[in-house]
Amino acid sequence: MTTTDSPKAAPPPAGKRRIGDVVFAGLARGSGILILLILAGVAAFLLVQAWPSLMANTSNFLTDQSWDANSRENPSFGVAALAFGTVLAATIALALATPVAIGIALFIVYYAPRRLAATLGYLVDLLAAIPSVVYGLWGMMILAPKLVPVYEGMTRYLGWIPLFAGPASTSARTLLTAGIVLAVMILPIITAMSRDVFQQVPQGHREAALAMGATRWEMIRLAVLPFGKSGIVGGAMLGMGRALGETMAVAMILSPSLAISFDLLQSGNQTIAAHIALQYPEATGYGVSALIAAGLVLFAITLAVNMGARYVVARGNKESA
Amino acid sequence: MSMTTTQPPAPGSEAGSRTELSTGALPRRFPLLLLAGSALVVAGVLAAFSSFGPVAWALLTAVAYTVIIVTASVRVEGGRKAKDRLVTAIVYGCFLLAMAPLVSLLYTVADKGLDRFSPYFLTVSMNGVLPSMDAGGVYHAIVGTLAITGMATLMAVPIGVLTAVYLVEYAQGRLKKVITFFVDVMTGIPSIVAGLFVVALWMMLFGPGKTNGAAGAISLAVLMIPVVVRSSEEMLRLVPQDLREASYALGVPKWRTIVKVVLPTSAAGLTTGIMLAIARVIGETAPLVLTAGSSAVSINWNLFDGQMMNLPVFIFSQFRMGGAVNYERAWAAALTLVLVVMLLFFLARVIGRLFAPKTR
Numbered sequence: 056m057t058t059t060d061s062p063k064a065a066p067p068p069a070g071k072r073r074i075g076d077v078v079f080a081g082l083a084r085g086s087g088i089l090i091l092l093i094l095a096g097v098a099a100f101l102l103v104q105a106w107p108s109l110m111a112n113t114s115n116f117l118t119d120q121s122w123d124a125n126s127r128e129n130p131s132f133g134v135a136a137l138a139f140g141t142v143l144a145a146t147i148a149l150a151l152a153t154p155v156a157i158g159i160a161l162f163i164v165y166y167a168p169r170r171l172a173a174t175l176g177y178l179v180d181l182l183a184a185i186p187s188v189v190y191g192l193w194g195m196m197i198l199a200p201k202l203v204p205v206y207e208g209m210t211r212y213l214g215w216i217p218l219f220a221g222p223a224s225t226s227a228r229t230l231l232t233a234g235i236v237l238a239v240m241i242l243p244i245i246t247a248m249s250r251d252v253f254q255q256v257p258q259g260h261r262e263a264a265l266a267m268g269a270t271r272w273e274m275i276r277l278a279v280l281p282f283g284k285s286g287i288v289g290g291a292m293l294g295m296g297r298a299l300g301e302t303m304a305v306a307m308i309l310s311p312s313l314a315i316s317f318d319l320l321q322s323g324n325q326t327i328a329a330h331i332a333l334q335y336p337e338a339t340g341y342g343v344s345a346l347i348a349a350g351l352v353l354f355a356i357t358l359a360v361n362m363g364a365r366y367v368v369a370r371g372n373k374e375s376a
Numbered sequence: 377m378s379m380t381t382t383q384p385p386a387p388g389s390e391a392g393s394r395t396e397l398s399t400g401a402l403p404r405r406f407p408l409l410l411l412a413g414s415a416l417v418v419a420g421v422l423a424a425f426s427s428f429g430p431v432a433w434a435l436l437t438a439v440a441y442t443v444i445i446v447t448a449s450v451r452v453e454g455g456r457k458a459k460d461r462l463v464t465a466i467v468y469g470c471f472l473l474a475m476a477p478l479v480s481l482l483y484t485v486a487d488k489g490l491d492r493f494s495p496y497f498l499t500v501s502m503n504g505v506l507p508s509m510d511a512g513g514v515y516h517a518i519v520g521t522l523a524i525t526g527m528a529t530l531m532a533v534p535i536g537v538l539t540a541v542y543l544v545e546y547a548q549g550r551l552k553k554v555i556t557f558f559v560d561v562m563t564g565i566p567s568i569v570a571g572l573f574v575v576a577l578w579m580m581l582f583g584p585g586k587t588n589g590a591a592g593a594i595s596l597a598v599l600m601i602p603v604v605v606r607s608s609e610e611m612l613r614l615v616p617q618d619l620r621e622a623s624y625a626l627g628v629p630k631w632r633t634i635v636k637v638v639l640p641t642s643a644a645g646l647t648t649g650i651m652l653a654i655a656r657v658i659g660e661t662a663p664l665v666l667t668a669g670s671s672a673v674s675i676n677w678n679l680f681d682g683q684m685m686n687l688p689v690f691i692f693s694q695f696r697m698g699g700a701v702n703y704e705r706a707w708a709a710a711l712t713l714v715l716v717v718m719l720l721f722f723l724a725r726v727i728g729r730l731f732a733p734k735t736r
Contacts, residue, residue, distance in 0.1 A: 075631045075632065076629050085538075087547065101572060158467045159474050161470075184656075186658075186661065186717065188688045189485065193481045196484075246474075270460035272459055300565075303692060328566055332568060332662050357569075
């Protein structure tokens with residue numbers, strides 16, 4: 056009758072129950088903190104192991120294009136060409152994948168027959184389930200030979216565009232091929248993010264557009280795309296983060312050489328991740344340490360892109376809320 | 377009163393506009409018929425030039441269909457409808473375009489993989505087999521994949537699920553934000569960097585050049601943890617608040633509520649998430665090349681001693697050797713790996729659907 060105390064129940068009586076609570080809460084909080092420690096460990100161990108080679112390096116790590124780290128004396132290496140190749144490959148993948156992914160997301164949400172939509176979405180997700188080493192195998196043995204005549208045609212008719220300057224590689228093991236395979240690999244990520252935002256478009260907006268006599272495309276252009284913009288951008292950047300760090304497919308497809316070149320149809324680029332995977336087994340001297348330094352650069356680039364993506368998505372959510 | 381003044385004109389008063397309204401549409405079946413027609417015609421033309429190929433056929437059919445339907449629509453229905461038809465064709469095209477690599481890849485893996493895929497291939501190792509010999513199999517790689525992925529799962533699942541529990545049930549304020557943020561950061565770690573992390577760790581602990589299965593398992597766990605946290609978090613948030621409150625009302629302490637009510641309710645979802653996480657890391661190659669070694673040929677069940685082969689690295693190393701037999705082995709191993717991943721993927725969906733909590 057006189058229970059005018061706080062509505063929250065009094066703390067449970069002291070005893071065994073509270074010990075259980077304390078232990079469990081401690082475990083849960085502990086694993087959260089463990090994740091922070093692991094992440095700090097990743098950064099710290101990489102830095103510590105990269106340091107010796109960076110100190111011994113006789114050329115500028117950030118601007119040098121060559122890689123001559125496998126000795127104990129005067130190693131000389133730089134990450135410039137590798138970082139360039141990494142960003143260029145990811146950019147190609149992004150440019151190819153984003154429009155297609157938006158199309159797929161629209162298809163699944165607004166065009167496909169209702170009953171089939173879930174299954175079709177599942178098929179797109181299957182693309183993400185295939186291991187990258189299998190993509191590499193496929194890209195190298197199946198896709199590349201098919202692209203050789205295409206590339207020859209491109210140099211002949213589009214050769215005046217600097218990107219497509221000839222002579223085309225006779226094996227098609229070039230950055231464009233790697234970019235195409237990467238595009239296929241990041242399609243599901245961008246599609247999933249775009250699908251999510253497209254599904255959240257308020258029904259009222261869509262029906263308002265349709266009620267005004269808009270066609271389906273006009274409804275999408277007026278109601279769906281403006282609403283989904285941040286989701287699409289965020290998804291594209293997450294996809295780019297994935298493409299930047301992708302290793303095996305690139306390592307298997309490219310025939311590597313360290314150059315800074317915009318010639319997409321000629322071999323002559325390499326990415327950081329693929330370089331690490333290919334060089335590691337033969338690394339001696341300062342080699343491993345130098346590769347770890349390259350890994351740090353890759354980590355930094357992907358971190359920046361991913362954080363940008365999260366920021367865009369979070370801002371979009373706030374606006375639409 | 378104003379209603380009556382805005383009455384539409386009586387039907388029949390404007391015969392001209394009425395016919396315009398009724399003629400402005402292509403027949404309902406027109407797109408389907410046109411698609412079938414253009415497919416047939418293109419096939420015929422290609423066959424006449426004896427250059428029939430599935431890619432050229434699909435591409436030309438799509439182009440022919442799009443051009444014809446847009447022209448027809450402009451004539452009959454006007455510009456706006458025509459634009460709508462064009463976009464519809466493009467959107468369908470995007471989906472089919474994405475399916476092309478999937479179909480090609482799965483077909484090739486099955487086709488080329490079956491050359492060597494056999495019980496023999498699955499049950500023998502490469503011990504004593506020279507690279508070019510017409511013998512050998514992936515048993516040692518299957519063993520390695522099971523051991524390494526199993527150990528990674530044992531490490532990642534408790535940490536991941538407990539962190540999700542913490543984020544959903546306990547965390548407030550700063551620490552929650554920090555952990556959420558860094559889980560996001562961890563999701564973005566490139567797999568090769570996870571491998572390098574363990575390389576760096578092992579160099580400090582055991583000196584350079586040590587590779588074993590445990591190192592591989594740790595690098596996979598680093599990749600797995602954020603995936604498990606993310607999916608578990610989502611699943612725990614789906615558990616209705618009423619269930620928790622009902623439990624508290626009965627005087628059940630919080631930790632028992634979590635263990636006996638929240639986790640069992642979301643068990644199906646958690647399992648689905650964990651299986652998808654396993655499916656994701658089981659195909660990881662790059663970190664294992666760095667940490668578990670790429671030259672083991674014999675069966676090794678010991679995670680802490682010596683190199684450990686596994687399916688993805690097996691594919692890669694056979695591919696790099698580059699002989700005809702090696703390529704066959706690589707394809708057959710790829711078939712094995714794809715089957716495993718698909719199975720996990722499929723089981724995860726089935727479990728998620730069958731045992732999903734009834735939310736209504």
